[in-house]
Amino acid sequence: MNRNLAIKLGVIGVLIMLLMIPLLLIGGMVSDRQALRDGVLADIARSSSAAQALTGPLLVVPYRKTVREWKTHEKTAERYLEEREYRGRLYFLPERFELNGHIATEQRSRGIYQARLYHSDNQISGHFQLPAQYGISEDYADYRFEPAFLSVGISDIRGIENDLKLRFNGTELAFAAGSADRLLSSGVHAPLPALDGVNGQRLDFAFDLKLQGTAQLSVTPLGRETLVQLSSDWPHPSFIGEFLPVTREVSATGFSARWQTSFFATNFAEALDDCVSRDDCRAFNSREFGVSFVDPVDQYLKTDRAIKYALLFIALTFAGFFLFEVLKRLAVHPVQYGLVGLALALFYLLLLSLSEHLPFATAYGVAASVCVALLGVYLAGVLHSAVRGGVFAASLAALYALLYGLLSAEDYALLMGSLLVFGLLAGVMLLTRKLDWYALGKPA
CATH class of the missing domain: 2.60.40 (Immunoglobulin-like)
Structure with missing residues (x-):
């Protein structure tokens, strides 16, 4: 593997770490909104009757x-x-x-x-x-x-x-x-x-x-x-x-x-x-x-659960970009990696704000749809192909659908998450099983 490829991997790793900052801020906002909600509920109980x-x-x-x-x-x-x-x-x-x-x-x-x-x-x-x-x-x-x-x-x-x-x-x-x-x-x-x-x-x-x-x-x-x-x-x-x-x-x-x-x-x-x-x-x-009579899984708990999978989403998306670079000889700039990562992070902010006004399923569908549409249009230009942009958008839509299943499952979330990660890893391994990593940096 050549030096440029190693530098690119390092830059991608740094971008992932930097994207954790907005995710942590959004996670803190979830806790703050939940505390505000709990205070309002306690005030309603004081005004009527408690447990x-x-x-x-x-x-x-x-x-x-x-x-x-x-x-x-x-x-x-x-x-x-x-x-x-x-x-x-x-x-x-x-x-x-x-x-x-x-x-x-x-x-x-x-x-x-x-x-x-x-x-x-x-x-x-x-x-x-x-x-x-x-x-x-x-x-x-x-x-x-x-x-x-x-x-x-x-x-x-x-x-x-x-x-x-x-x-x-x-x-x-x-x-x-x-x-x-x-x-x-x-x-x-x-x-x-x-x-x-x-x-x-x-x-x-x-x-x-x-x-x-x-x-x-x-x-x-x-x-x-x-x-x-x-x-x-x-x-x-x-x-x-x-x-x-x-x-x-x-x-x-x-x-x-x-x-x-x-x-x-x-x-x-x-x-x-x-x-x-x-x-x-x-x-x-x-x-x-x-x-x-408390809702066992409310919108704040579901949003907090979703944020726990944000790192996986970003890593999988960046891994897809990297595979395109090494398999199709396409160049994706680190700035483009960063913009896509920010769009993925802002999904959770949209989800939090919409779920306070809409049913969680509707809020999730709206937030996921606008993010997938934005990324599909953007990636069509980045990857120089509407088909490739559509494939990436469809893959993201499938990931969001799987994530919603994880959030809705109270007893099987860990099992479903484990199977999802295993399936994605198996797909990457099958796609790259014949790839000569040492040959990537050599001239054609």
């Missing part, structure tokens, strides 16, 4: 306990009986908890950005089994019980869309604002009528909850047996949390999912005891499941 987490219900029974203790007087050494009163609360988890919900999604716009909100229509029911003497094994007479209440944790109460009414053992009761208990933070509670704490009883409950939120909905499975069924018109659910649904169906028109857990799987009785007695609520607050 919702539903915990409960819990049956809470406040009490006062009298403690008697013999003490000795410091000065007279006389013994006396001291009585002190402690306040506390008993907590009871549902024996059975059921939630049946249908979720409808909608989009809210602010400028060019859109946030996905949902409206969840939930029917919640179940029952508690109150043990005799509230399960107290000590002297029951030392306890004085205050009115019990049912507490439901709702992470953002601004999303409640209906007047909540509790159906409790055949009686309709009104909910009041606030969970009235530190374990559940924000939410609602319903004061209950007098309970039969001496003999114990079964307590049935049911209520309807219409809830608005953004991004995701999660449920904490507090029941000894928990059954949750959710359906929605959202076709791209992402199931989140500690437990996956036991059955699920996902289609282009939406999804349906069913969760079922028990105390054996959740160990919520112990988690609740740790939270109450040791003030360690990490396990109690972390064992939840639900669904996320």
Whole structure:
């Protein structure tokens, strides 16, 4: 290989490195626009309602306990009986908890950005089994019980869309604002009528909850047996949390999912005891499941993925030019290499800007079409042939089509990318398998 050819390869390598500068700038712009979008979505959530987490219900029974203790007087050494009163609360988890919900999604716009909100229509029911003497094994007479209440944790109460009414053992009761208990933070509670704490009883409950939120909905499975069924018109659910649904169906028109857990799987009785007695609520607050309504692959993520293949595109195009030079004895100036590389880099800027206003597939098609048309016309002049320019344009169009397939595939992107690179390398090797590289620099 002669010296001029080696210099040409070096210049091409330097051009590729220089073209990484605009690509890095465009990549940074993608991150900035994504951060701006996320800030707008967070602002929309603050103005309406955020992601919702539903915990409960819990049956809470406040009490006062009298403690008697013999003490000795410091000065007279006389013994006396001291009585002190402690306040506390008993907590009871549902024996059975059921939630049946249908979720409808909608989009809210602010400028060019859109946030996905949902409206969840939930029917919640179940029952508690109150043990005799509230399960107290000590002297029951030392306890004085205050009115019990049912507490439901709702992470953002601004999303409640209906007047909540509790159906409790055949009686309709009104909910009041606030969970009235530190374990559940924000939410609602319903004061209950007098309970039969001496003999114990079964307590049935049911209520309807219409809830608005953004991004995701999660449920904490507090029941000894928990059954949750959710359906929605959202076709791209992402199931989140500690437990996956036991059955699920996902289609282009939406999804349906069913969760079922028990105390054996959740160990919520112990988690609740740790939270109450040791003030360690990490396990109690972390064992939840639900669904996320965020688009799994949005336009910014797809654009960022596309930029990761930019170096491959530029290298393949320059390799095609180089093959034309060595096989057809055509001279392509480094400036022409650079202009073609800039056109390939600007495709990603066009894609980013268009995808903020158009569906990603349309934006991709428009950006790819104008770039292929520009390069086809330009290369027809550079290669001194309309046919050669058309062949290059068709090759670029095929590469853009393959790249779109890579961006759309969530699970097979690596496999498709590997096969693409292998196929292109095999094509170059087959085209140059009889080329005498040492003879390129010798006179004819």
